[in-house]
Amino acid sequence: MFSQARDWAAKDPDPATAAALTELLQLAEDGSPAASQELADSFSGTLQFGTAGLRAALGPGPNRMNRVVVRRVAAGLSAFLVDVVGEAAPGTRPRAVVGYDARYNSDIFAEETAAIFTAAGIETFLMPSALPTPLLAFAVRALDCDGGVMVTASHNPPQDNGYKVYLGRHAVEDSGRGAQIVAPYDARIAARINAVGALESIALATDGWTVLDPSVAADYERATAALTDAALFPSRDLRIVLTPMHGVGGETAVAVLNAAGFADVTLVAEQAEPDPDFPTVNFPNPEEPGALDLALEAAARVDADIVLANDPDADRAAVAAKDPDTGAWRMLRGDEVGALLGAHIVARLAAGTDEASGSAGHAGGGARAGVFANSIVSSRLLSRIAAAAGYAHEETLTGFKWISRVPGLIYGYEEALGYCVAPELVRDKDGISAAVLIAEMAAAAKADGKTIFDTL
Missing domain, CATH: 3.40.120.10 (Alpha-D-Glucose-1,6-Bisphosphate, subunit A, domain 3)
Known part of the structure; x- marks a missing residue:
């Protein structure tokens, strides 16, 4: 576990969580029971993607919400969208919209999701600011998107964040267009997340997505x-x-x-x-x-x-x-x-x-x-x-x-x-x-x- 945590800290793209993990490691090595427990919980497993997406406390490690976990989920979801749209409408470019609330790191998770979607060839829209979840669900249908992501932990405590997924257009049957995912879509997306390679293999575009005009909120x-x-x-x-x-x-x-x-x-x-x-x-x-x-x-x-x-x-x-x-x-x-x-x-x-x-x-x-x-x-x-x-x-x-x-x-x-x-x-x-x-x-x-x- 200690070697896994050190490797994570060395590769973590977020200096804040890397520093927090380094400090936690030092405390655990010095014999702190609380630090050892927190470290064990953070690295005891991997957050499981399901019909509710992801939701967990912010922090370093595969069992927490952080930029490493979000990058891997975004890469798996983008692979799923490319596949499912390619099967349903060959030659059609997939389209997705990403929204976020005002919790800690929500804007960062959303922008990195947009960057990964764009690098995967998905036409991507990013909400213009922190906006309500219903507005993201509205945008999935209004913009005729195949997928939607809302970075939010809803009414959870302040230390949490989450990642909700919607499907639309070519990615799901008509009754599910603009709705949150159900089985078997969760399992198919989870399989693509599990197939994602090393963190450094995940491509992030530096630009190319569209930040939506505030008129999307006015339309809603x-x-x-x-x-x-x-x-x-x-x-x-x-x-x-x-x-x-x-x-x-x-x-x-x-x-x-x-x-x-x-x-x-x-x-x-x-x-x-x-x-x-x-x-x-x-x-x-x-x-x-x-x-x-x-x-x-x-x-x-x-x-x-x-x-x-x-x-x-x-x-x-x-x-x-x-x-x-x-x-x-x-x-x-x-x-x-x-x-x-x-x-x-x-x-x-x-x-x-x-x-x-x-x-x-x-x-x-x-x-x-x-x-x-x-x-x-x-x-x-x-x-x-x-x-x-x-x-x-x-x-x-x-x-x-x-x-x-x-x-x-x-x-x-x-x-x-x-x-x-x-x-x-x-x-x-x-x-x-x-x-x-x-x-x-x-x-x-x-x-x-x-x-x-x-x-x-």
């Missing part, structure tokens, strides 16, 4: 704001407190809410800007006790109607409101929000259908087109909401990689605060599009003299 914001329907639900009288939880979703979420007509949005100042240390929370997850304390304090101070919270990469959304029965603010459970959004989407569809047809509503004359879905760990209430409105419902395995693949999907959710309200835009959970429809729903309830708890 415009399309997401347009999900609201002011003709059917005209009220925009809603005082919102929003926290991006020190992540990358704040600017995008505010832009979407404002463009949809929600002008009264207060950002939680202490959590508004991206900060990889997440200094005001123990864990940057809206579900964790205490994570919404600052947002609830702000809500009380400005007399808000609702609190909206995104996790750091903005693919999840949490909601809190004042319970009229107790007068206390309470965060809604994921199943409660999932049912509320399902009922709201049914109401939107019914109103739009009735307006178009001039009918008095669905009279049970057959099933409507489209499917509602949730995972097996979520409530059964959505299935009853869908059935009552004449829509099909499917229950899937846990994870949006399965929910997003349901044919004819209209809306899907899982109880861990993940909601897909617009699968035609983002074939994944999206905390920003969910937030804007939650705002529409809450404003409609307020206009009727109710709260979302009354709707529940």
Whole structure:
């Protein structure tokens, strides 16, 4: 193990992790039990690539997230994309897009991935800045890419980072275009990663990829704001407190809410800007006790109607409101929000259908087109909401990689605060599009003299 660690330190392209490993080696050799344990864990195996990609603590060694591990994964993924596109569409140049959040080293991992993809002959786009995960998922389809990479550890602790993979265009069947990978794609990619040679054999281009214009974010914001329907639900009288939880979703979420007509949005100042240390929370997850304390304090101070919270990469959304029965603010459970959004989407569809047809509503004359879905760990209430409105419902395995693949999907959710309200835009959970429809729903309830708890 010591010789393996010394060899790693000698070849590590990152001077910071090389220096950290050299110091760790010295401490372990001097007899430090903690250093010996850390060294053993860092070199006890290799991070395994799976359907969730990679996620681990940052640091040196094959069992950590670092530039060596990311280079090898990028090289294997690029080989997979070249192969699969060559088989499906001979003569077509593969195309990929790479995004990243504001965690430590995310930008470096993303740029080196772009450099390796480019060297492999892949037409590569790099996001213009640290942006939400749903925007990367949007770009995979909007740019007609065969692959997408998002460097993020979502709501993990600050010492972690990760690497999520999406497929599209020629690399996957239609139902999986723009979605995270499932089997057997994970195994095929892992096999190509395992086949990568020595680190020095991995080619990195010095240029040749395209850094996307910020208009890609504007396109997402415009399309997401347009999900609201002011003709059917005209009220925009809603005082919102929003926290991006020190992540990358704040600017995008505010832009979407404002463009949809929600002008009264207060950002939680202490959590508004991206900060990889997440200094005001123990864990940057809206579900964790205490994570919404600052947002609830702000809500009380400005007399808000609702609190909206995104996790750091903005693919999840949490909601809190004042319970009229107790007068206390309470965060809604994921199943409660999932049912509320399902009922709201049914109401939107019914109103739009009735307006178009001039009918008095669905009279049970057959099933409507489209499917509602949730995972097996979520409530059964959505299935009853869908059935009552004449829509099909499917229950899937846990994870949006399965929910997003349901044919004819209209809306899907899982109880861990993940909601897909617009699968035609983002074939994944999206905390920003969910937030804007939650705002529409809450404003409609307020206009009727109710709260979302009354709707529940």
